[in-house]
Every structure is written in structure tokens, then in C-alpha cells.
Amino acid sequence: MVINRDDRTAPPPVEESWARVDAWLAEHAPETLRALRPPAGKEEIAEAERTLGVTFCPDLVASLLCHDGTDSGAAALELTGVEPASLADIVSHTLFWRDMGADTEESGEEDHELSALWRDEWLVITRGVAGDTYDGRFVTCRDSEDYGRVGRFFTGDAPSFTEWRSLREMLADLADALEHRRPVNGEVPVAYGGALLWEGVPSPVGDPVSLLDLAERAGEPEPERPARSESPFLPGADTGTPPHVQDPGTASLSFARVVYRRQDKVPYQPDVLFAENVAPGDVLLRMGVIPGSLRGRDREQAVFAASRLWGAARPMVRAGTCGAWSFVVQDAGDTWRNNSELRRPEVLRRVSAGTRAILLYQQGVGVTRTVYEDGRPSADRQEQTAYDPVAGDPWASARASYAELLAELRPDFGIVFDPDEATRGELPSGLVLPFPDDLQDPDPDLDPGPDGEFDLDPEDMRDFDLGAVVVANPDEVLRRLFLRQLRRLTAESGLDGFPEVSGALARLDRGEPVTIGDGSPLDLRTRRIEAEMRASFTVGSHREETDVTPDDLRGWGTRYNGAEALRRFLRYPLVAGGSAVLHARLSPDWRAEVLADLAAVRTGTP
Secondary structure: OOOOOOOOOOOOOHHHHHHHHHHHHHHHOHHHHHHEOOOOOHHHHHHHHHHHOOOOOHHHHHHHOOOOOEOOOOOOOOEOOEEEOOHHHHHHHHHHHHHHHOOOOOOOOOOOOOOOOOOOOEEEOEEEOOOOOOEEEEEEOOOOOOOOOEEEEEOOOOOEEOOOOOHHHHHHHHHHHHHHOOOEOOEEEEEEOOEEEEEEOOOOOOOOOOHHHHHHHHOOOOOOOOOOOOOOOOOOOOOOOOOOOOOOOOOOOOOOOOOOOOOOOOOOOOOEEEEEOOOHHHHHHHHOEOHHHOEEEOHHHHHHHHOOHHHOOOOEEEEEEEOOEEEEEEEEOOOOOOOOHHHOHHHHHHHOOOOEEEEEEEEOOEEEEEEEEOOEEEEEEEEEEOOOOEOOEOOHHHHHHHHHHHHOHHHHHOOOOOHHHHOOOOEEEEEEOOOOOOOOOOOHHHOOOOOOOOOOOHHHHOOOOHHHHHHHOOHHHHHHHHHHHHHHHHHHHOHHHOHHHHHHHHHHHOOOOOOOOOOOHHHHHHHHHHHHHHHHOOHHHHHHHOOOOHHHHHHHHHHHHHHHHHHHHHHOOHHHHHHHHHHHOOOOOHHHHHHHHHHHHHHOOO
16 A cells, blocks of 8 residues: 555645655666656647646645656656656646547546546656556546646546545655655565666465365265256256356356356267276376365266365365276366366376376367377367357357267267266265466577577566576586575575475475476475465355455465476576575565675675
8 A cells, every 4th residue: 555644644745755756766776767758848848738727736846846757767756656757748748548438428426626637737757667648646636626636537437536635645655655664556676787676575485274174174065966966057057057057056166157047968979088997986086186175076066065164175086987987076166277187298298107197078069189198288189170060059060069079079989078977976086286377488598599598588587687697607606696585595495394395495495406396295295385385366255154254365375386386497598596585585675686696605604
């Protein structure tokens, strides 16, 4: 939030605040001071008033007589994501927004300041960091009770007022933030390389409540069975609700509620993964099913249990057999990803290890069959995209494509599979401890070119010239530097409290190899942290069952980001891995800490 000023204390004059800002910049960020433009002339201000047909409020005039905005660039003065506009920008941007709001009608009471998209008496006083006019601040010079207030506008949103009641108050808060390092809208000022930067204030991580522990203590619930032998949400029921979608009237998780008309039943066509000559229980373990959750369930039980607190947003899968093949379907869970766990490359690699695996899935109007052999995708891949919807049923052709590819499994692989029949009744099932996303290839700029140089843009590295550090230091120095930064990151994110992480750091310090993604304790820990983070997105649906606070949820998000950086550090080449760590750093002073660590490594200081 904006600094809360005591209502009884009037902010100092604009000139005084600008003098304090200039003095701080002169000492700490001279490049930003040089970017500030000289004062505007009184005649120039008067000409701008005539052009716009508005008398500027005294605070705006006083500010322009101190500085006519700032020049753009890396060192430009910035506050809450915007830069003070020059007089010329005030005129041009205000005229632009007048044109934008010219054809709109006022709503509500005419006298209410914010009842219009734009008013002629509103003056744009900032520009976006990229120089755009679509996000910024304005000051109202309209004769009303809101005269002089600072507002915010953004394309597509209704204008609103900030907590600053005047430009004088906004500049006073800027001066206070610089002198006392007070946060403004969750950011604190940082001086680096002669320029003023703003960094987020990290939230305390503490020891967040384990959502998975809460789920385990809650125990698995059982659905109340209807009096009839056949549930309306089991396959074969005459309803338009796909069997894998829970009854909207009883759903407790934050799924989108989709209403289906009662019409001809929709065929059950789930994502299905087949594995050759592997028992169903072994397939589930390869998928990462938590052993303690492994038992027989029918589809109704699986859907019900996974959607409650016990499920904690983890995928619920069931497995069975069809001839020499096992199959797996996902019945529920996984509100974090938009696709099923069965499509994850790591799952396909593990399930197909030493054998063959076939995945059939539908996404939108496209249907795909893909084959993996011994951990690798094969050339046997088919896709069908349906663009000829049947009148009144836009998904009919997609369902027909699914059925066609499913039928072709018999002559191609000897698989005979009827989704309704094969998945009816109890099957071995369990919750999955999800595997993380495959890492994308690192930025090619993080690899040295033919001349040994690194094409690293400081703007891409949070205004830090990592390229200069890389070029000037040998790999061993860089490795020790990045390890120090990794230790700082794990402390900031609370990861250093896990023995698997602290043990891995100790091995790295000794120069020993550390791997991840191999089912090791470190691998399981990082996967559990991701599961905790995912579960945090569903806690709101179970608020009455838990004492989880917003700080707990933020804590798991912070730990997840740290764990992802650790994973990249262990998997990527040296510079790319180190860059991932620096990107994830939380301390506002991380740049200075990098330079301090570099000096310590060079001199051998512990």
C-alpha cells in the first residue's frame, strides 16, 4: 500500500519534497538525477494551459517549475511503475485520452468525479516506463471536492483514485521513501549503478502450515451413496454431465461450474494411457502415486475424495487391464494444470521405461495418439482435428475422431478398450505426487558466442550486468559465486530448513555431484513443495476446515519459486543455472550481495 500519512500532518510544499529527492539522488543515484529535466518555463506552462483549456492546479505548476518531468531510459525516475511526464507529454497524452473518452457517456451522478471514462479537466502527469499512454496517473483540476487528487487510469478499466489526495502528498511520500527506505505499494528504493531502482519487499516465509499434512489428518471421505444402485454420475447414466465432472451442486473445490443440458448421454472419452506388460499397480507407482493412498475405488469415490480437502488438488488416477496392456485414466484433481497428468512427458518417460506406452487424449477439437518406447517418443504419432461440427453439437466430430483413433488401437496394438466398461466398478487407484514441468531450454544468450562473449541484456537480468561478471571471471569463481547466491536464496525462501536441501548444498560445496529428478529424497522434497503450492489454490474452498492464513499460502509460493530455481541450477549449464538463481532472489539488495560475494570468492574470504 501507499505510505499512510497522519491525516493531521499536512505534507510539505512541492518544492521542499523535490529538494529532498534531488539531494538523495545526488548522493545515491546521480544518473537518475541527471535524467531529470530542468524546470519548465512559466510561459510554457501558460501555453499548455491555453492549449488544453484548463488551469493547472498549484501543485502541478510547482512541480513543473522544479523539474519538467524526466528523460526516458534505464536511469529515469520511476514511482509505482510510471515516470513523471514532461509538459509536452502532459499535453499530448491528455489530448489522446480526451479523444479516447469523447464518445462515452457519463454514468451515475453527473457530479461524481469518476462517473466518466475521462474528463477534460484531468491531466495526465506520468507516462508508462515504456513511454506508453495506456497506464498512468492523472491529477484532476476540476472544480469539485476532489480537486487536486491523483488518480490512476488503465486501458479497459474504469479510472480510480489512488490513496494520494494530492500531488504534494505523492511527492512527499517519494521523498520519505528515499530518505527512510519506506515501501511504496510494496516496493522499496534501491540505488545501484548510479540509478534509482525499486524492488519488492519480500514477505516473511516463516514455517507455513503444511496443506498436505492437513489433508492427511482430514482422512479420506466417502460419498453418500444414492438409494438407487446406479449413481447419476456413473457411466451409462442418462445425463449430459461428463462422468469425470462432479455434480455442480456438491462441488467444494474452486472448479468452474459448467451446466450441461439433459440430453443424449455424452460418451465417456477420457485421456487414457496404456502400458504394455506392466501390472496396473506398477504403472501407478511409475506415475508417482502416493503409496498410502493406493486402494480400490470406483469413479464416484475417486471424484468425491479428490475434490475434498483430503485430495489437496492432487490428481486421482485409476488403473486396470485390457489384455496384455494396463491402462490408466485420471478421474479428478489437478486444478493447477489445464491438462491431465497423463500427458506429462516425465510420466510418459517413466511409464514406458523398458516397454511401450500409448497415450490417447482430446484437447479442444483435436485428438492425438502418441507412442513412447523405452522412455522416448516414437515416430508413431497420429493427430486428428475436427472442423466439421454436427448441427447443434459442436463436439460431435471431435468425439468421432476420438472413437476412430481408439478403434485403430486394435489392429495396430491389439488393444480392445471400451472406456465405459473398462473403468466401471472398483479399480486400483491413488493420488499422484505430481512431477514438475519439463524445463525449457535456457536462453541462448546465456551461452557464450564464438568469440567467448555473452550477449546478456542487463534489462533481462533485473538491471544487473551479469555478462560483465561472466566474461571477467573463470568458471570456478562463477561456480562458487552462484553457490553463495543459492545459499542466500534457500535461506530467503525457507528451503534451507529441509535436510534434503541443506545436504545437497553441502555436497555442492564439496564439489560432489547432485542430481534431481531421479526419485531421490531431494527430488521427492521439491515435488512435495510443488504439491503444497498447488494445494494452496484450493484452500479457500475449505476455509472452515483449516486455520491456513494468507501468509501460509504466500510461504509455499515462495518456497516453490526457490525450489524451481534450485532445479534449474542443478539441470542447466553453469551460467544459465546461476542466472535462474539470481532471477529468484528476494532481497532488495541482491545486486550488492552478488558483488560482495564475488569479492569474497576472489579473495578466498569465507
